[in-house]
Amino acid sequence: MVRLEKGKFDDFIRSLAEDYIVYAAVTTGGKSSFKVVASAGEIDEGRLLTDRSPKEIFFPHSEVLFEYDEDGIRETEKAGKPIAVWGLRGCDVKSLAMLDKVFGTARQMPDNEMFEDPYWKRKYDNSLIFGLACNEPRSSCFCNWLGGGPHSEDASDIFVIDAGDVFLMQPVSDKGKAFIGKMTDAAGASAQDEKRAAGASVAKASGADEKKAAELASGARAMMAEPPDLDGLDERLKGIFHEDIWEEMSAKCVNCGACAFVCSTCHCFDVQDEGKGGKGKRIRIWDSCMFPIFTREASGHNPRPLSRDRFKQRVMHKYSYFVDNYGESLCTGCGRCVIVCPVGVDIREVIKRVLSFEGKGAR
Amino acid sequence: MSNTYIPVNMRVETIAVEDKEKALRTFDLVFVDEADGKRFTYMPGQFCEFSLLGKGESPFGIASSPTETDFLRFTVNRTGSVTNEIHYLREGDTVGIRGPLGNWYPVEKFKGGNVVIIGGGFAFTTLRSLIVYMLEHRQDYGDLTVIYGARNPDLFLYKDELAQWQKRDDLTLHLTIDKPVEGWTGMTGFVPAVVRELAPSTENAWVVVCGPPIMIKFTLPVLAELRFPDARVYTSLERRMKCGIGKCGRCNIGSKYICIDGPVFSMEELGEIPETP
Known part of the structure; x- marks a missing residue:
């Protein structure tokens, strides 16, 4: 040192x-x-x-x-x-x-x-x-x-x-x-x-x-409070994928995408061409799974048509899917999403709710 | 460092219009730079990002077979802004291609087995690639059965080729249309019903099913009824895609990305994913 x-x-x-x-x-x-x-x-x-x-x-x-x-x-x-x-x-x-x-x-x-x-x-x-x-x-x-x-x-x-x-x-x-x-x-x-x-x-x-x-x-x-035990959160989330609890947890969310934009780990992007005539540039630009158009296909079919589906996708990606693929959660607990959310969704409350859920699918 | 976001140039060699409404066109492309062509090796089931500068990119399954070395084939249905622009292309125009991307049909696993191919509508593209590939390696496979459905006779892709396949004795081709039409000599009825009626044998058999989501949804239970094990049933999925290399986060179902973990999945793999494919 x-x-x-x-x-x-x-x-x-x-x-x-x-x-x-x-x-x-x-x-x-x-x-x-x-x-x-x-x-x-x-x-x-x-x-x-x-x-x-x-x-x-x-x-x-x-x-x-x-x-x-x-x-x-x-x-x-x-x-x-x-x-x-x-x-x-x-x-x-x-x-x-x-x-x-x-x-x-x-x-x-x-x-x-x-x-x-x-x-x-x-x-x-x-x-x-x-x-x-x-x-x-x-x-x-x-x-x-x-x-x-x-x-x-x-x-x-x-x-x-x-x-x-x-x-x-x-x-x-x-x-x-x-x-x-x-x-x-x-x-x-x-x-x-x-x-x-x-x-x-x-x-x-x-x-x-x-x-x-x-x-x-x-x-x-x-100065920091004792954390809850998140062991098994990834599997628990999969277990409750089809439960109504998502309706309750996502009720406040307006799908504004602010959480994803301030998030230090959200990395979804869109690719777009900007130009006129034969001249221009291809750019990539931040995007978010919160927006319906993110997955809407040319045919009009959308695999995640509801606000709840998109809320769930973001939570699942962070605390379950990324664990499957890379062995850890895609969240570092910086708390920016907690600070910025205009309707007061606190991801910590969501995690706690999932951990305490005792309905079907919970193990 | 190689940069996979940069498309390579290909020339539109020939364009074939597949249907009367001209909504389906098939483009045969050749590499402008031969070296790009040498580097480009692929297998049936893989896809590419088709790029038009200033217009954007769209993913399409490769409809040619790796055994057809002179060209790369894509069939494009006109639905959105990029596909609309692709339909304005003329022979001799230059386009960009990124790929090959994704995994492929497990043709190695299929060796020595009977293969049942079930397709619907214009999703027949990569199935054509697979069929041509297996016909070129015919001795490696047992019985080949193809069940292909379209709304009406006009909407079958590759009609000349289908007519040739009808004449072969090493491939059984069943064509079906939704409703009876005068002069139609093939089968009539939706794909799931036709599969149930034909009841292909499960013995040493592999199934590949690819088509519109609604067709897949109703065909899978029929295959289960016929007692095809999930591990022997493969399908190819589609989602909106951008990067094609597992970065942009768009095309996942559960923890799988269609672009790098797929697009080909067995029903066994999909069964482990909570999100509906």
Whole structure:
């Protein structure tokens, strides 16, 4: 573990921005999201959870797949610096790792790169992720239901703890170790290499630092309520697929799709052509299983005609289908859907209702 | 890195109109770049995304057989915006193709067995691919029985080929139409009723059933009545699709995606899925 004094944070970000495109939480007009920054002053450092999910760094709301004209198709992606993300909360770090299972791998055709998503991989594979510990989780947080925690290092390259006047950094992955290694080397070389001089602010963490980190971690954990046992939730959901309970659970839902848009793991998209004459571009754009047109076929047939069917699809995908395919739930408990839902659907209540249901089909 | 979202160019070689209302057209395509053609190897039952720049993409089952190496065939029913545009294509035009996508009919498993193929309407495309494939490898299979239904005689696909198959003694073809029509010498009645009437033997038999959802819905119970085990009955499913590679989240039934886990499923596999196919 190393320590970075906050007085040197701006130098650190500026130095990082020389080698990386740096994303961090930025608040504009009262709404926060991850944006490209060049200095520490732009960063909303105290922000616990951004309003928009950071999935858009690697999977933008709208992304050009290629452009076309009379001469044919042209890919537009230019090679550039790798991406570094500063200050991703543990839930969001985990979300990206889950999305990497979808986009970065080929579940049915391993080793066949035709089934990998090049747009995702180009950005995510070389990225450097700075996870940031949550010292004070909020009431909508439920990462601890899903195997996470406010101080979870999982899937971070470097895990950062805000310890007051200093950031404590723990390298986690090989990439993270190499990065911290380079920083501490630079600190040793002092001002010889001016470009790396910012690294001089990094020092080995002291015993007091480590103690402080442990205190913050246990304090944060204590702030979160004891989670229910979700073991077997995936099978239980399948068992009650045809029960009326869905009518009751989805009664409030207006299928607006806000949950899916702020969700850090929802990854459904549409592909559309935009253009005039022979010139234009093919884009992919976020979509949601909440919308009836999502599955409506040209014939008019819709396999999920009712609001209830679509509500059920979203819950099933997150807590049952994804478990079948990838061995974990497609939810990290970030709580954005709880915060944003205009009619007060709380996914935690839905899960609890499923767990307590004792009708037919429940086991 | 290869990019599976980029279609490869194919030229429309020939267009055949299948029905009097011109709602069904068959397009035979050839690769503009031969190298693309060499890379493109497929099996009966697989599908492609058919792309028109500026108009979009639609998925279609491949109607040609891998044994027909000169062309790739698609039959397109005009229903939506993309299929409408496809119908405006002329011979010589260039289109984009992504694929082959999805799994295929288990022709290896079928080897040594009798195969009963049940089709309806314009869903006969990949069944044609399967039949042509098996006829090319005829010695690998036992009896081949084809039951094919259409609303009226005009709506059968590949009529010339069906006439040729009628004459073969190594394939039994039963054609049926919904209601009697003057001059029709084939069978009359809906596919499920015809299957019940013909009652194909279950002995060492595999069944492939593909057609409109309503036909599949009423044919499956008949197959169960005839005591075909679920593990020996295969069907091919359709859903709205976009990416074709299991990313865009659109075409699932339960935890299966039609585009990568299907489109071909056995009834045994589908039985484990709570969501209705």
